[in-house]
Amino acid sequence: MWEDFGLRPGIDLGFFTLRFYALAYLAGIALGYWHLTRMIKAPGAPMAQRHAEDLFFYCTLGIILGGRLGYSIFYMPSLWDNPIDVLKTWEGGMSFHGGLIGVLIAIGWVCWRGKLPFLRVCDYIAVNVPFGMLFGRLANFVNGELWGRPADVPWAMIFPTDPLQVPRHPSQLYEAGLEGALLVIVMLYLFWRTRARFRPGLLVGIFTAGIAAGRFVVEFFREPDAQLAEFARETGLNMGQWLTIPLILVGIGLAIWSLMRPPLASGAATAPAATGAGTAPTTS
Incomplete structure (x- = not known):
C-alpha cells in the first residue's frame, strides 16, 4: 500500500501548501546550476560564469x-477550452518534451x-538535466500520481x-x-573521466538518446493518460513513446556525427573574455 509509506504531497504551512513537486523542480535547477559552475572551471569551457547565470x-x-x-498541447488539449487553465501550473501537468523545447529555445537565446x-x-x-529528472520522478511517487499498469x-x-x-x-x-x-552516473562519468566534452554534440547526443530510450521502455509499464488511453490502444504505443522515437534517432545520429x-x-572554443565582444548582461 502506497499509504504505508506515510507520504504526503507537500508541506502544510497553514496559509499555503508547499508542494514537493515544486521543490523537486527547484532542487533540480539549483543542483544543476551549482554543478554547471564547477564544470565551466574545467579546461575548454564554452562559457563564462555570467553565461551560466543567464542560462x-x-x-x-x-x-x-x-x-x-507541451502538456496542454500533447496530453490535455481540453485545457485550451479555458486558456486560464493552461497557466495553472500548481494543479500539476508538465511535459518533458515541452520542457525540452523550452530549454532549447532558452539556450539558443543566451547563445x-x-x-x-x-x-x-x-x-x-x-x-x-538528469538531476531534475531524478527529483521530478521521485516527486511523482511522493504525490502518488502517474502510477503504472496493473501488475503482480x-x-x-x-x-x-x-x-x-x-x-x-x-x-x-x-x-x-x-x-x-x-x-546522472553516465553523464558525470563521461564529462569528468573522459574527453567527451571536447567532442561537440557527443554529450547532448548520448543524453538525448539515453533519456528517450529510458522513457520508451518505462512507458510499457506506465498507465497511459486517461484522455489518451484510446490513442494508445489504436496505435499500439503511448503518446510518450511516439514522441521519444524521433529523439532516439536524433540522439544516436548526433553522437555518431x-x-x-x-x-x-x-x-x-572557450567563452569570450569577460570584457570582450559579445558580452551578455547578467540576469538577476
Missing part, C-alpha cells in the same frame, strides 16, 4: 513555460546574445488515487532510475 534564469522559464504548454557555440553549450546543459510483481503497489484499487507498477521509480539516476569529427584541442 539558469532563461532555462528555468523554458522548463516551466515549455513543460506546461545568440553571448555569441556562444550552441552545440557545446547544449553539451554542458545536458550533463545537468512483489513490489506492486496500490495507490489511493487509483479508482480500481489494484496493485500497479511503481513506474515513477522506474523512471527515476532510468531517466534520472542512471543518466560527433565521433566522426576530430575532437577539439584542450582549451579550444
Whole structure:
C-alpha cells in the first residue's frame, strides 16, 4: 500500500501548501546550476560564469513555460477550452518534451546574445538535466500520481488515487532510475573521466538518446493518460513513446556525427573574455 509509506504531497504551512513537486523542480535547477559552475572551471569551457547565470534564469522559464504548454498541447488539449487553465501550473501537468523545447529555445537565446557555440553549450546543459529528472520522478511517487499498469510483481503497489484499487507498477521509480539516476552516473562519468566534452554534440547526443530510450521502455509499464488511453490502444504505443522515437534517432545520429569529427584541442572554443565582444548582461 502506497499509504504505508506515510507520504504526503507537500508541506502544510497553514496559509499555503508547499508542494514537493515544486521543490523537486527547484532542487533540480539549483543542483544543476551549482554543478554547471564547477564544470565551466574545467579546461575548454564554452562559457563564462555570467553565461551560466543567464542560462539558469532563461532555462528555468523554458522548463516551466515549455513543460506546461507541451502538456496542454500533447496530453490535455481540453485545457485550451479555458486558456486560464493552461497557466495553472500548481494543479500539476508538465511535459518533458515541452520542457525540452523550452530549454532549447532558452539556450539558443543566451547563445545568440553571448555569441556562444550552441552545440557545446547544449553539451554542458545536458550533463545537468538528469538531476531534475531524478527529483521530478521521485516527486511523482511522493504525490502518488502517474502510477503504472496493473501488475503482480512483489513490489506492486496500490495507490489511493487509483479508482480500481489494484496493485500497479511503481513506474515513477522506474523512471527515476532510468531517466534520472542512471543518466546522472553516465553523464558525470563521461564529462569528468573522459574527453567527451571536447567532442561537440557527443554529450547532448548520448543524453538525448539515453533519456528517450529510458522513457520508451518505462512507458510499457506506465498507465497511459486517461484522455489518451484510446490513442494508445489504436496505435499500439503511448503518446510518450511516439514522441521519444524521433529523439532516439536524433540522439544516436548526433553522437555518431560527433565521433566522426576530430575532437577539439584542450582549451579550444572557450567563452569570450569577460570584457570582450559579445558580452551578455547578467540576469538577476
